[in-house]
Amino acid sequence: MTAETQQAVLAAMRSGMSLRKSCLAVGCAESSFRGACDVDPDLAAQYAHARADLIERMAGEVLDLADEVPLTHPETGAIDGAAVQWQRMRVDSRKWLLSKLAPKKYGDKIEVEASVKGTDPYLAALVALAKPPST
Numbered sequence: 001m002t003a004e005t006q007q008a009v010l011a012a013m014r015s016g017m018s019l020r021k022s023c024l025a026v027g028c029a030e031s032s033f034r035g036a037c038d039v040d041p042d043l044a045a046q047y048a049h050a051r052a053d054l055i056e057r058m059a060g061e062v063l064d065l066a067d068e069v070p071l072t073h074p075e076t077g078a079i080d081g082a083a084v085q086w087q088r089m090r091v092d093s094r095k096w097l098l099s100k101l102a103p104k105k106y107g108d109k110i111e112v113e114a115s116v117k118g119t120d121p122y123l124a125a126l127v128a129l130a131k132p133p134s135t
Helices: 003-014 019-026 030-039 041-067 081-101 121-130
Strands: none
Touching (some): 019 030, 030 041
């Protein structure tokens, strides 16, 4: 894979295409690009930066989609419910993907705090069952 091909893939990613679509557009195999990233640390760093740019672009896209005015029926002027559902699906799929690609930044933050006071016989039995038998 040539350096020009690698840079073309990265440029396509920065313009908003996924790695898969970027490789298809340039005409190279995704596995070849990933293999090149495994061998070349500089290319891997450039890919990581392009991927971060793509994630940020996707986050901005979520806001753009949410701000779009839903389509209306041409004759009645009523908001098209199917268009609203389609728009919601587009936003939700991107939000889900963002939560998986960048969980620290876009994932759900769930904090769990638990404390046990006193002696609960059921809790003591569960703890005893959870311990491996001593030999």
